[in-house]
Amino acid sequence: MSTFVVTCNFCGTANRIPAEKEGKIGRCGNCHKDLPRMYYRPQHLSERTFDSFINSYSGPVLAEFWAPWCPHCRAFEPAVRKAAEMLAGVAAVVQVNTQENPALAGRYGVRGIPALFLLREGRVIDQCAGSQSSEAIVAWFRRHER
Numbered sequence: 059m060s061t062f063v064v065t066c067n068f069c070g071t072a073n074r075i076p077a078e079k080e081g082k083i084g085r086c087g088n089c090h091k092d093l094p095r096m097y098y099r100p101q102h103l104s105e106r107t108f109d110s111f112i113n114s115y116s117g118p119v120l121a122e123f124w125a126p127w128c129p130h131c132r133a134f135e136p137a138v139r140k141a142a143e144m145l146a147g148v149a150a151v152v153q154v155n156t157q158e159n160p161a162l163a164g165r166y167g168v169r170g171i172p173a174l175f176l177l178r179e180g181r182v183i184d185q186c187a188g189s190q191s192s193e194a195i196v197a198w199f200r201r202h203e204r
């Protein structure tokens with residue numbers, strides 16, 4: 059069974075969270091405060107679910123905008139999935155189908171796909187375009203971590 063490490067925001071203790079607790083609020087084993095929710099798979103969001111997810115998730119969010127007809131997006135998909143695993147417990151990776159959710163793509167000014175946005179409390183911190191490796195995604199994310 060796979061587990062993911064989630065670090066407590068209050069006391070810094072590293073907690074091992076099993077994969078089946080994805081998306082659930084857990085408690086720190088040391089100080090018993092709420093842990094950040096852990097996601098290890100990309101969450102598919104729509105115009106209906108996007109805002110509530112972004113507003114209720116306490117950590118940074120990596121949002122990938124893609125479309126099913128785009129070969130570059132299909133090539134990028136495994137790296138997005140891998141990055142979600144690598145960042146489990148640190149950041150949430152979400153995917154937005156721009157064909158089904160054009161208003162979200164418009165709100166973020168998405169011109170080309172795939173496009174990756176780093177969001178914090180709904181604000182855009184940075185964005186990058188095009189397919190890349192999971193290691194490059196994580197390195198890009200870490201450059202913005204304080």
Ligand SMILES: [Zn+2]
Nearest residue numbers: 066069086089
């Ligand atoms: Zn704690």
